[in-house]
Amino acid sequence: MSLPPAAAEALHTFQNAAGWEQRARLLMQFGDRLPPLDDADKNDANRVHGCESQVWLLGSLNDGHWQFSASSDARMIRGLVALLLLRVNGLSAAELQQVDLPDWFNELGLSRQLSPSRSNGLNAVLQRMNELAG
Structure with missing residues (x-):
């Protein structure tokens, strides 16, 4: 499966x-560029459960392609979620099911920085995306 251009x-x-320090800086920058969610969207219905940090996720279907927006109260998670959104936005529901999260973060050189709790949290975000797309 080819990657979306972004x-x-x-x-x-x-x-x-x-090296890692430059990647960590990039990660924060990607998180800082994530468009903010309205406070009204930061509600329990949009909250992803299974994350230690608070993460909110919204999804909409446009011409068979999913567009997600998300935010988190934790800067590192915001960066990781931003990179996940780049990977999945514009995919169909079927393509979304094919996304290999560990592989994506491994390619980015970030996999060893994913603690088990962060990894579980990101898996919960991807699972929620698949639920919305299902």
């Missing part, structure tokens, strides 16, 4: 990063 661009940026 995801391919992010992948290139991370693969050219010189």
